[in-house]
Amino acid sequence: xxxxxxxxxxxxxxxxxxxxxxxxxxxxxxxxxxxxxxxxxxxxxxxxxxxxxxxxxxxxxxxxxxxxxxxxxxxxxxxxxxxxxxxxxxxxxxxxxxxxxxxxxxxxxxxxxxxxxxxxxxxxxxxxxxxxxxxxxxxxxxxxxxxxxxxxxxxxxxxxxxxxxxxxxxxxxxxxxxxxxxxxxxxxxxxxxxxxxxxxxxxxxxxxxxxxxxxxxxxxxxxxxxxxxxxxxxxxxxxxxxxxxxxxxxxxxxxxxxxxxxxxxxxxxxxxxxxxxxxxxxxxxxxxxxxxxxxxxxxxxxxxxxxxxxxxxxxxxxxxxxxxxxxxxxxxxxxxxxxxxxxxxxxxxxxxxxxxxxxxxxxxxxxxxxx
Amino acid sequence: xxxxxxxxxxxxxxxxxxxxxxxxxxxxxxxxxxxxxxxxxxxxxxxxxxxxxxxxxxxxxxxxxxxxxxxxxxxxxxxxxxxxxxxxxxxxxxxxxxxxxxxxxxxxxxxxxxxxxxxxxxxxxxxxxxxxxxxxxxxxxxxxxxxxxxxxxxxxxxxxxxxxxxxxxxxxxxxxxxxxxxxxxxxxxxxxxxxxxxxxxxxxxxxxxxxxxxxxxxxxxxxxxxxxxxxxxxxxxxxxxxxxxxxxxxxxxxxxxxxxxxxxxxxxxxxxxxxxxxxxxxxxxxxxxxxxxxxxxxxxxxxxxxxxxxxxxxxxxxxxxxxxxxxxxxxxxxxxxxxxxxxxxxxxxxxxxxxxxxxxxxxxxxxxxxx
Numbered sequence: 001x002x003x004x005x006x007x008x009x010x011x012x013x014x015x016x017x018x019x020x021x022x023x024x025x026x027x028x029x030x031x032x033x034x035x036x037x038x039x040x041x042x043x044x045x046x047x048x049x050x051x052x053x054x055x056x057x058x059x060x061x062x063x064x065x066x067x068x069x070x071x072x073x074x075x076x077x078x079x080x081x082x083x084x085x086x087x088x089x090x091x092x093x094x095x096x097x098x099x100x101x102x103x104x105x106x107x108x109x110x111x112x113x114x115x116x117x118x119x120x121x122x123x124x125x126x127x128x129x130x131x132x133x134x135x136x137x138x139x140x141x142x143x144x145x146x147x148x149x150x151x152x153x154x155x156x157x158x159x160x161x162x163x164x165x166x167x168x169x170x171x172x173x174x175x176x177x178x179x180x181x182x183x184x185x186x187x188x189x190x191x192x193x194x195x196x197x198x199x200x201x202x203x204x205x206x207x208x209x210x211x212x213x214x215x216x217x218x219x220x221x222x223x224x225x226x227x228x229x230x231x232x233x234x235x236x237x238x239x240x241x242x243x244x245x246x247x248x249x250x251x252x253x254x255x256x257x258x259x260x261x262x263x264x265x266x267x268x269x270x271x272x273x274x275x276x277x278x279x280x281x282x283x284x285x286x287x288x289x290x291x292x293x294x295x296x297x298x299x300x301x302x303x304x305x306x307x308x309x310x311x312x313x314x315x316x317x318x319x320x321x322x323x324x325x326x327x328x329x330x331x332x333x334x335x336x337x338x339x340x341x342x343x344x345x346x347x348x349x350x351x352x353x354x355x356x357x358x359x360x361x362x363x364x365x366x367x368x369x370x371x
Numbered sequence: 372x373x374x375x376x377x378x379x380x381x382x383x384x385x386x387x388x389x390x391x392x393x394x395x396x397x398x399x400x401x402x403x404x405x406x407x408x409x410x411x412x413x414x415x416x417x418x419x420x421x422x423x424x425x426x427x428x429x430x431x432x433x434x435x436x437x438x439x440x441x442x443x444x445x446x447x448x449x450x451x452x453x454x455x456x457x458x459x460x461x462x463x464x465x466x467x468x469x470x471x472x473x474x475x476x477x478x479x480x481x482x483x484x485x486x487x488x489x490x491x492x493x494x495x496x497x498x499x500x501x502x503x504x505x506x507x508x509x510x511x512x513x514x515x516x517x518x519x520x521x522x523x524x525x526x527x528x529x530x531x532x533x534x535x536x537x538x539x540x541x542x543x544x545x546x547x548x549x550x551x552x553x554x555x556x557x558x559x560x561x562x563x564x565x566x567x568x569x570x571x572x573x574x575x576x577x578x579x580x581x582x583x584x585x586x587x588x589x590x591x592x593x594x595x596x597x598x599x600x601x602x603x604x605x606x607x608x609x610x611x612x613x614x615x616x617x618x619x620x621x622x623x624x625x626x627x628x629x630x631x632x633x634x635x636x637x638x639x640x641x642x643x644x645x646x647x648x649x650x651x652x653x654x655x656x657x658x659x660x661x662x663x664x665x666x667x668x669x670x671x672x673x674x675x676x677x678x679x680x681x682x683x684x685x686x687x688x689x690x691x692x693x694x695x696x697x698x699x700x701x702x703x704x705x706x707x708x709x710x711x712x713x714x715x716x717x718x719x720x721x722x723x724x725x726x727x728x729x730x731x732x733x734x735x736x737x738x739x740x741x742x
Contacts, residue, residue: 269516
């Protein structure tokens with residue numbers, strides 16, 4: 001795991017050049033342990049979504065703690081992780097017909113699940129003439145992609161898959177992304193239970209039509225933090241839980257101390273007499289995700305760069321490289337920002353600076369390829 | 372320029388795997404010509420900001436048409452372009468004290484301008500013991516970084532630079548970023564004129580204090596589209612003009628036909644009976660820039676994928692890889708999206724797919740390094 005050590009340019013966190021994406025290894029390890037224990041207690045396999053971290057080292061830590069396969073959002077991610085030795089990969093994004101040839105090539109090397117929610121996609125897979133493990137996406141109420149769980153199209157599409165000689169129904173998956181809009185932990189728990197029941201209903205409908213549903217897969221990080229039973233479900237696919245972020249703290253999924261990534265930035269302009277300060281944590285560090293607060297901001301500052309607790313200050317606006325901080329700071333001062341949305345923040349960096357406390361112990365590559 | 376040709380995997384635009392970032396070469400070339408002619412007519416040098424495209428090939432096209440140096444927003448960008456043969460680089464971001472050693476190393480290889488707006492930064496540069504070309508950032512009213520143009524600190528900081536043996540005042544720069552908030556072309560023109568007058572006032576104050584201001588540099592793409600005179604100014608630094616985007620069309624800086632980059636996406640879920648569709652143009656393709664419209668959206672769809680005119684549909688919401696389209700589409704259908712903010716969209720891709728009309732003629736690397 002220490003192969004990247006030569007790239008460490010400062011043994012102490014506060015000696016790093018900024019902006020830097022700090023990964024707190026103790027916090028990460030705790031998050032991985034907690035979710036694995038939760039999945040074990042609920043009697044389901046854990047297939048983490050690696051779009052959150054896009055990092056082979058983190059996926060290896062997840063695997064070493066007991067996960068079962070991984071989830072990806074793009075074929076580029078799938079290829080990176082396949083090359084790194086992950087052989088059970090679910091591409092949990094509706095099939096992009098412009099990439100069937102690539103999916104076919106990867107399906108010959110690893111166990112790749114491809115996702116569909118239409119007859120059109122099934123027919124395109126049939127026409128490709130390759131064996132595919134096909135997963136049917138279900139909409140449990142989020143309203144993004146997927147076949148509504150109570151629609152007759154669930155059976156219709158599953159039947160089409162089962163009739164195609166080279167296709168096999170690998171499973172049914174859903175994602176209750178509307179847990180992110182819930183206004184209380186109780187509301188999250190209710191949506192997570194609806195997600196479970198929707199999938200149980202899907203399985204019942206398929207079996208009534210003499211179709212085998214395969215793996216029943218669901219999950220979001222907020223839902224996994226609150227769900228009380230996963231009876232009838234086989235696996236879960238949270239992603240954000242490995243890192244957590246400010247949005248998760250507001251949803252009640254975790255505490256501030258469970259957030260594993262922060263952006264270390266340097267104050268570059270103190271705006272004497274004008275108010276606020278500018279640091280090198282703009283839209284290409286934090287992302288423009290406006291987060292859960294009103295008025296919106298782009299991240300919360302820690303009360304001190306050592307971390308531990310949030311202060312009152314926020315990144316109130318961002319341009320490409322400039323982040324505007326509320327509060328008074330000195331030029332050259334280091335600040336640490338808790339991002340609203342870890343997944344998007346990570347996707348703006350090439351590396352995690354991996355730390356235990358203040359000590360930088362490694363540098364891990366973020367595979368943010370868009371190919 | 373055709374060295375990347377081997378990577379072209381489809382000669383026709385609509386055969387490309389998606390999401391793909393399409394660069395219309397005819398439009399780009401026209402944009403470069405128009406701005407160069409405008410700078411020439413206004414009697415100023417053009418030092419384009421390459422943070423917009425992060426692409427050596429585009430910077431080479433700009434140079435071949437008469438630009439004079441480049442502007443960058445990070446040292447990583449500066450290094451990439453220095454290695455590609457650009458020898459006159461202005462780092463137009465307030466000096467990050469954690470990167471002085473890197474700036475010193477690069478200053479020994481190329482003409483690098485570093486930017487300051489505080490005595491603290493000047494003192495840190497003095498202490499580094501290297502020769503630096505130091506540019507003083509002026510706030511002409513935008514209220515981001517920079518010394519207010521009418522503050523006594525302009526002379527104070529310039530004098531500190533001039534007294535330091537190894538430092539030279541390379542110039543004074545400002546950016547009227549508040550042109551992006553203007554509500555009419557007349558308001559843009561008024562702000563651009565204020566920007567010019569602020570810099571003329573800065574030069575007058577410095578000369579009255581027997582200090583030589585060096586190069587007087589300003590500019591934004593909206594301002595450059597409207598400013599009537601740049602008397603007293605030496606150079607301009609617009610960046611977005613090379614590509615333009617939906618925001619610029621709304622500001623009146625350009626027409627839809629002047630926008631050189633679009634995202635080609637594939638509909639992956641048709642949401643039968645629910646309304647709208649999902650395509651592979653989420654936050655990691657378009658960015659989460661909400662753009663200028665109310666209600667906000669993440670991009671406007673062309674009326675047909677061939678381009679030319681905008682239709683009524685929008686990308687109404689984005690998650691990491693999902694873009695939610697208004698309107699009805701078929702699974703597998705290709706759509707073209709005009710992004711709100713070209714700079715942030717470009718920063719999510721590894722390549723431009725370079726096209727003339729529908730023909731893909733090259734693939735240019737986007738140097739989105741964060742190091």
